[in-house]
Amino acid sequence: MKINLKKNNLPVFLRLTIHKKMQKQFFFVSSITIIVLMTVAQNQYAQTTDTAKTAKTADPYLWLEEVEGANALKWVRNENERSKAVLTKAAIYEPVKQKILNILDDDEKIAYPSIVGDYVYNLWRDAKNERGLWRRMNYDDYVAGKTAWETVLDIDQLSEKEGKKWVYSGATWLKPDNNKCLLSLSDGGTDENEVREFDAVTKSFVKDGFYFEPSKGGIGWVDENTVLVYRDFGAGSLTQSGYPRLVKILKRGQSLAEAKQVFETDTTSVGAFGNTFYSNGKLHQIIYDSQTFYTRDIYYFLAGKFQKFNIPSDANFESYFKDEVVIALQSNWELNGEVFKQGALVSINIEENLKGTIKPQLIYEPNKKTSISSVSSTKDYLVVNVLENVKNKLLKYKLANGKWEQQEVKPLELGSIYLRSSTDEANHMFLTYSNFITPTTLYLYNTELNEFKIVDKQKENFDATGLIVNQYFANSKDGTKVPYFIVHQQNIQFNSANPVMIDAYGGFNVSLQPNYNSLIGAGWLAQGGVYVLANIRGGGEFGPSWHQAAKKEKRQNAYNDAIAVAEDLINRKITSPKHLGIYGWSNGGLLTGVLFTQRPDMYKAVVVGAPLLDMKRFSKLLAGASWMGEYGDPNIPEEWAYIKEYSPYHNLKKETKYPEVFFVTSTKDDRVHPGHARKMAAKMKYNGYPFLYHETIEGGHGGASTNEQVADKWASIFTYFNMKLMVKK
Numbered sequence: 089m090k091i092n093l094k095k096n097n098l099p100v101f102l103r104l105t106i107h108k109k110m111q112k113q114f115f116f117v118s119s120i121t122i123i124v125l126m127t128v129a130q131n132q133y134a135q136t137t138d139t140a141k142t143a144k145t146a147d148p149y150l151w152l153e154e155v156e157g158a159n160a161l162k163w164v165r166n167e168n169e170r171s172k173a174v175l176t177k178a179a180i181y182e183p184v185k186q187k188i189l190n191i192l193d194d195d196e197k198i199a200y201p202s203i204v205g206d207y208v209y210n211l212w213r214d215a216k217n218e219r220g221l222w223r224r225m226n227y228d229d230y231v232a233g234k235t236a237w238e239t240v241l242d243i244d245q246l247s248e249k250e251g252k253k254w255v256y257s258g259a260t261w262l263k264p265d266n267n268k269c270l271l272s273l274s275d276g277g278t279d280e281n282e283v284r285e286f287d288a289v290t291k292s293f294v295k296d297g298f299y300f301e302p303s304k305g306g307i308g309w310v311d312e313n314t315v316l317v318y319r320d321f322g323a324g325s326l327t328q329s330g331y332p333r334l335v336k337i338l339k340r341g342q343s344l345a346e347a348k349q350v351f352e353t354d355t356t357s358v359g360a361f362g363n364t365f366y367s368n369g370k371l372h373q374i375i376y377d378s379q380t381f382y383t384r385d386i387y388y389f390l391a392g393k394f395q396k397f398n399i400p401s402d403a404n405f406e407s408y409f410k411d412e413v414v415i416a417l418q419s420n421w422e423l424n425g426e427v428f429k430q431g432a433l434v435s436i437n438i439e440e441n442l443k444g445t446i447k448p449q450l451i452y453e454p455n456k457k458t459s460i461s462s463v464s465s466t467k468d469y470l471v472v473n474v475l476e477n478v479k480n481k482l483l484k485y486k487l488a489n490g491k492w493e494q495q496e497v498k499p500l501e502l503g504s505i506y507l508r509s510s511t512d513e514a515n516h517m518f519l520t521y522s523n524f525i526t527p528t529t530l531y532l533y534n535t536e537l538n539e540f541k542i543v544d545k546q547k548e549n550f551d552a553t554g555l556i557v558n559q560y561f562a563n564s565k566d567g568t569k570v571p572y573f574i575v576h577q578q579n580i581q582f583n584s585a586n587p588v589m590i591d592a593y594g595g596f597n598v599s600l601q602p603n604y605n606s607l608i609g610a611g612w613l614a615q616g617g618v619y620v621l622a623n624i625r626g627g628g629e630f631g632p633s634w635h636q637a638a639k640k641e642k643r644q645n646a647y648n649d650a651i652a653v654a655e656d657l658i659n660r661k662i663t664s665p666k667h668l669g670i671y672g673w674s675n676g677g678l679l680t681g682v683l684f685t686q687r688p689d690m691y692k693a694v695v696v697g698a699p700l701l702d703m704k705r706f707s708k709l710l711a712g713a714s715w716m717g718e719y720g721d722p723n724i725p726e727e728w729a730y731i732k733e734y735s736p737y738h739n740l741k742k743e744t745k746y747p748e749v750f751f752v753t754s755t756k757d758d759r760v761h762p763g764h765a766r767k768m769a770a771k772m773k774y775n776g777y778p779f780l781y782h783e784t785i786e787g788g789h790g791g792a793s794t795n796e797q798v799a800d801k802w803a804s805i806f807t808y809f810n811m812k813l814m815v816k817k
Contacts, residue, residue, distance in 0.1 A: 149770045153709065153763035155755060160766065164755070167769065167781035171750075174780060175804045178811055180615070185803030187610045189215075191549045192795035198530050198544045199237075201230060201518050203509045205266035210237070211256050218794045219243040220256055231532055231543060240291050241271075253786055255793045257281045262309045263366030270298060270307045270315070276756040277788030279711075283307050298340070304758075305332040308364030308373070313340040316362040316373060317347055324355075328707075329714035331359030335375050351387065351394060353377045358714040367512055368410045376405075381596075381717035382418070388442060395442045406463040409470050409487065411438050414451070416460050418632040421448070429453055431631040433460055433472060435492070451485055451492045459631035461599065464507040466515045469495075469535040473507055475599060477559070478571060478629050480505035484535060498538055501526075504601040518543070522604035524575045524619070525552040550609035554578050557602070562656035565648040568625065568637075572653045573602050574662070576618040584664040587813035588618040588657055589693075594626035594646035595675035596718060597635040611806035616814065620657065624649035626675075640720040641730045647682050654690050667813050669693030671805070674760055674789065675700070675718075681736035681768065688746045693812035695805055697752040698789055701764040703735035704728070709761035737768055740775070748778040750808045752801065754787040780808060 154160050175181055191197075193215040201208040208230040213220045221244075223237040247254045257272035267289050272281040283306075285297030298315060300307060305319035318332040321344060327333045333355060336347035353360040358378040365372055373389035374397075383401040387394040403415040412435040421428040423446060428434055434448040452472055454460065461473040461480060470492075472483040482497040482505060503523030508530075510517035515536035522528040527546035534541070556578045561569040572590075580586055589612055593600055600621050608619055623629045626638030626646040638646035654670070657663050668691055672680035677699025684694040704722050706712040720727035732738055740746075749772070753765040762783060772779050782804055784791055792798040 147767075149767040152766035152770060153761065155762060161755075163770070164766065164781075164783050168783055171780040171782060172804075175807045175811075178807045180810050181803050181807040184611050184615075184806050185799045187614075188607055188802050189795060189799040191606045191610060192798060194547075194549075196547055198520075198528060198546050200520075200530070201509055203227065203511045203518070204261055205264075207266075209240070209259075211243075212237075213795055215795075217242070217244055218796065219247055219254060222256055231541075233543070240288065241286070243273075246273075253277075253793065255788070259286070260306075260308060262312060263371070268294070268312070270309070272306075274788065275302065276786035277754075277790065277793035278302075278756050278758045279788065280304055280758060281306075298338075300344070303332075304330060305359075306361070306363075308362055310337065310364060310371070310373065314338070316350075316364050317344075318360060318362045319344075321347075327353070327355050327357055327359050327713070329358050330711050331361070331714065333357065333360050335360050335362045351375050351377070353379075358717075365408070367408050372408065381714055383717070388438060390439070390442055397438075398441050398444075398446050399436065406433065406460075407465055407470070409435065409465045412436065412449075412487070413438055413441070414463055414470065416463075418636075423448065430633065431459060433463065435487075449487075449490065449492055452483060452494075454631055456630065459599070459628055459634070461505075461601075461628075462507050464510045464517060465512060466510050466517055466535045467512055468515055471497075471507060471510075471517065471533075471535060473505055475601070475629060478573070478599070478601060478623050479503060480601070484538070496538070498540060500540070504603045522546075523602050524557050524573065524604065525555045525609075527604050527606075546604070546606075549606035550614045552609070552613075555613065560656065560660075562649070562652040564625075564645070564652040566645070568645075568649070570622070570624055570649045570652055571629070572620055572622040572656075574618065574620050574657075575613060576662075577616070580618070582661040584658070584661045585667055586618050586663045587616070587667045587809070588620055588663040588669065589809055589813075590620045590622055590650070590653065590657075590668070590670040591676075592622040592624055592650050592653070592670065592672055592679055593674075593676040594622075594624040594638060594650065594679055595635075596626070597628040597632070598675075599623070599628045607802050611802055612809065615806070615810060617809065618662065620653065622650060622653045624653070639718060640727070643719065643730070644734060646679065647686065647734060650679060650683055651687055651690070654687075658690075665690050666692050669695070669809050669813050671695040671697070671809075672699075673697035673791075677701075677760075677765075678703075678736070682734045682739075684747055684749055685736045685739045685741075686734070688744060691747050693809050694747050694749045695752060695808070696749055696765065696768070698754065698757055698760050698791055699736075699751070699764050699768075700760055701735075701768045702737040703731045704738065706764070709763060711759050712761070737764075737771065740768070740771055740777075742775055746772070746777050748780065748812070750780040750782070750805070752782045752791055752805065754784045754789070754791045756784075756786045756793075757789045757791070759789040 152160050199210045207224045208227050209224045211220045221239050222241040223239050225237050243254050253276045255274045255277045257274045259269040259271050262268045269286050270283050271286040272283050274281050280302040282302045283300040285294040287294050303320040308316040315338050317338050318335045325334050333353050335351040336349050338347040361376045363374050375387040376384050378384040386397040388397050400421050402418040406416050407414045414435045417432050419430050432453045433451040436448050458476045461475045464471050470485040474481050479502045484495045484497045485492045500521050506520045508518040516534050519531050520528050530544040532541045532543050554577050557575050559573050561571050564570050624646050628635050670680050677697045680694050680696045681699050681701045700706050722728045722731050751765040751769050753762045769779050769781050787793045792801050
């Protein structure tokens with residue numbers, strides 16, 4: 089199996105799928121009110137460090153940061169019940185929930201493959217298997233369309249037996265035989281994983297095998313009896329971001345305390361992370377010393393020791409190809425009189441680099457309209473997935489005589505392409521294609537023959553008849569043209585009365601693409617709604633410069649872009665403020681929190697999902713310190729000066745007409761603290777502002793860990809949008 093370094097084996101904070109948000113406030117009320125609230129909070133929660141300080145702060149809602157505190161959970165239950173009564177009694181809620189649940193539980197949905205040796209593995213959830221069947225099939229049988237799956241592990245049975253709410257979180261395989269793996273399980277969907285050694289031949293956990301208690305971090309094989317470990321080793325072993333700062337080697341039979349330390353980083357760094365993988369017939373070991381979210385040093389194990397790899401610290405580590413490291417540059421790299429430009433994809437020979445010879449080979453150089461979406465490889469080819477005006481195309485390369493040769497790839501239609509799974513043992517990979525109104529097609533791509541074979545097709549989960557897709561550009565405050573997609577019925581009238589849901593993110597170099605989304609289709613488009621996907625700055629749609637234009641002190645650019653998209657929709661008379669809503673999750677939740685506090689006049693409905701909102705305290709909560717590379721450090725006065733200008737928690741004003749906001753979060757979210765949503769909602773309640781609230785007890789950062797929970801969450805969101813935007817008041 090070719091390991092996707094960017095997504096599957098790196099820590100959560102390094103993945104592109106990461107979302108985060110932050111914010112905070114000074115709450116000005118009468119001195120008597122402050123004293124009363126502080127005293128109550130102090131008496132109730134004096135056992136915790138933060139809450140013991142409550143009486144000394146201007147934040148009367150600090151007690152809501154105690155994730156599972158009795159009074160905090162009582163507050164959550166009360167708000168959940170109040171909001172649930174409003175949403176579930178709506179006529180649309182139950183039908184939409186059932187539609188979504190039927191889609192998620194459908195026996196005919198695509199079983200997405202993960203290539204492991206001669207097998208394809210898949211995690212399958214449906215009505216009978218709430219937490220999932222981990223199963224496999226021979227590769228040739230899968231490609232032939234057979235359905236005779238072999239169950240490897242029943243997650244539901246394991247959960248019932250052990251009294252846990254297990255969520256499958258991935259497997260790290262012992263190469264090259266693939267007979268054993270290190271299986272990760274999360275209780276309730278948190279980022280902390282329990283790791284157990286699993287025998288894929290006997291389909292059982294190895295008695296007295298490798299076992300690691302729940303922790304953030306990971307494990308990698310060195311050999312059958314040795315692992316590279318980066319986890320919580322006890323007091324002093326984590327950074328201020330909550331990630332491992334130590335990397336150790338552990339032998340079979342040793343206790344964790346006996347593991348040999350091979351690397352450590354400072355507590356102020358984001359963390360130290362290890363990775364081992366098998367490529368080109370040999371095992372590779374590397375360590376990432378991540379000083380910030382966007383800068384890291386890489387150490388490669390060679391000649392009996394870890395040696396520093398000589399590349400720019402801000403380069404994105406994309407993949408390996410044989411004996412080459414493939415990186416994407418985030419800034420210009422000047423070397424030996426040659427300039428490799430920002431955004432370029434280059435490769436470097438591992439052994440030559442470690443010996444001091446640095447000779448990057450240019451693979452691909454994007455222009456102003458293109459960026460690198462992802463990179464994967466097969467036995468003889470490197471496949472580069474490129475975004476051009478936010479639509480994908482594939483490029484294929486072969487390394488010959490030390491030079492990369494581009495070869496033609498049969499084009500697919502304009503839309504979104506995702507590289508799903510590949511192997512360096514053969515010249516094939518699985519990928520998917522879709523667009524807003526075309527269901528996903530799973531392809532097997534033969535990189536040698538340049539042939540695509542359809543393996544499976546998603547069925548139409550909503551009626552797309554008459555739907556059209558356009559791409560428009562809005563002019564942001566500084567003149568930047570910001571693209572957005574819009575999906576609607578061809579025959580709608582531009583009369584300012586169409587219900588519009590804007591979906592936006594704008595951070596962490598994450599690109600939003602035109603995918604077929606069954607839930608949005610069935611829950612919103614099928615109800616007559618208009619869907620907009622905004623590609624605002626902060627994302628990666630147009631390369632590093634698009635992302636960097638909204639980092640730290642430039643953060644307001646992302647919010648101005650989102651406002652410009654809304655204004656463009658209004659100016660085109662597609663909608664108006666009383667029919668306009670916006671949705672955001674994680675960093676997108678921060679975005680929507682900013683938008684409703686900066687422009688409360690513009691939106692009728694606002695979903696603030698898994699958000700950062702208290703931007704004064706975000707760096708002190710869970711993984712928040714790791715995101716200071718994106719937002720800045722609120723503890724530095726010069727940086728707090730620009731952060732406080734948009735921090736939603738601090739910019740909620742008295743006697744202002746705000747929309748009835750819908751907060752969505754999870755108690756088990758150990759990435760973005762649920763206290764952000766709780767405190768913001770509590771502050772709104774004190775000021776007499778209406779809001780709705782939905783906090784699942786489990787679900788992690790995604791807010792749901794079973795199909796039932798997913799259906800409930802999205803039915804609540806679509807019901808809210810329907811009530812606010814489709815009913816004229």
